[in-house]
Amino acid sequence: MIIRYERNGKIKHGWMVEEDHKVRVIEGDIYKIQTAKPIMTGLELSMDEVTLVAPAAPSKIVCIGANYRDHVSEMAMDLPKEPLMFLKPSTAVVGPGKPIVYPRLTENLHYEGELAVIIKKEAKQVKAEDAEDYILGFTCAIDVTARDLQMKDGQWTRAKGFDTFCPLGPAIAPKLDYQNTRIVTRVNGEVRQDASTSQMVFSVPQLLEAVSAVMTLLPGDIILTGTPAGVGELKPGDEIAVTIEGIGTLATRVVCEE
Template sequence: MIIRFERNGKVKHGWMVEDEKKVRVIEGDIYKLQSAKPIMTGLEVPLDDVVLQAPSAPSKVVCIGVNYRDHAEEMGIDLPAEPLMFLKPSTTVVGPGEPIVYPRLTENLHYEGELAVVIKKEAKHVKAEDAEEYILGYTCAIDVTARDLQMKDGQWTRSKSFDTFCPLGPAIAAKLDHQDLRIVTRVNGEVRQDSSTSQMVFSVPQLVEAVSAVMTLLPGDVILTGTPPGVGELKVGDEISVTIEGIGTLSTRVRAGE
């Protein structure tokens, strides 16, 4: 499991050995696996001595709407004929434990737990059958939405783009079989979403093909693959977590905006 962490004022990548509660420090660019592999320094530090950051620092986050069959059924809408795309800016990204800030401009904040794909190398016009060559791995995400602004605006940019509206983490699972992973979202310990990635309308390789046909994906960029049924409201003080099989749990809280 690849993590990005801060220690002694420096941000580095490492390989998390969870059962031993330690981190093996990596030197070099983890996104250059195809040409120059990062160096395992041999340095190991206790996991408790580091602060986890978002495992990727993307130039953009590409999101996919209505990509779970059971979610479409819940909403009573037809399945899309092709992936529905929208963007979140890089400033929405925060790491594990960093709070979601409830903006003063909204009165209806919603969560959406999602599987996130982290891109490894520049991807443009990639075919689905070649997509795995461009994927570093997978992590958990929360797509936060100001639902009232989404309805008011008639398009999604403002409602999806506030700072802190895309928590990512806790780690990147490489070489993960993503086709049938359980995904569970909890708010204050109560299960709100419980489904499987097998419910996706468009598979991860299909999404990489569709997105890269529109825009060039850069190393570290993230694709959010859609959300299962059970999306709902968040209040100030709520604790939210997303657990995905094979990856772990991303947890954070909601705090009031200043």
């Protein structure tokens, strides 16, 4: 799997060999598929020598609401007739192990475990049948929400947009059975969400078609594909982990704003 890591003050991509606890260094831009192709250097590093950072640095995160049938029922909503989109700013992104900061402006912080799609190349007016040509891979995500602000504002920008409200990681799986993949969210070790992506109302290709009909997606941009039932509250000190089969586990904790 592809990782993005920091070492000696520099950020690079690598290929994680998990069973050997090593990373193979990649030189070049993994998003440039025509020129300056990335190369495997042959250099290997121990995972202990590097620090994982968010696997992508998106210009925007496009999120999809109400996209799991059980979550729609949980929220007493009607199934959407088309994807419900909203945005998170790029400044919401944090990498594996970086804490979620509980803002002083909210008293009701919620988690939503999600499958994230990472865009490989500029995508505009993409058809669903061509979607896979535009996908670099998949990673785990947590859509953090200040639920009281969401209800108060009537729209979602403030509630979804705080710094640290979009943990991503730990790695990018280039290939994944995204139509039937298990996603599990645990808070303090207790299972809170356990579902399959087969419950999605709109599939990954359908989402890429819908989003790219509205806005141009750039290399590294993220689509969050929605959350299953079982969303709930987070408190300072809580530990949260999202596991997606074929990708791994994204784990972090909640801390108070200083």
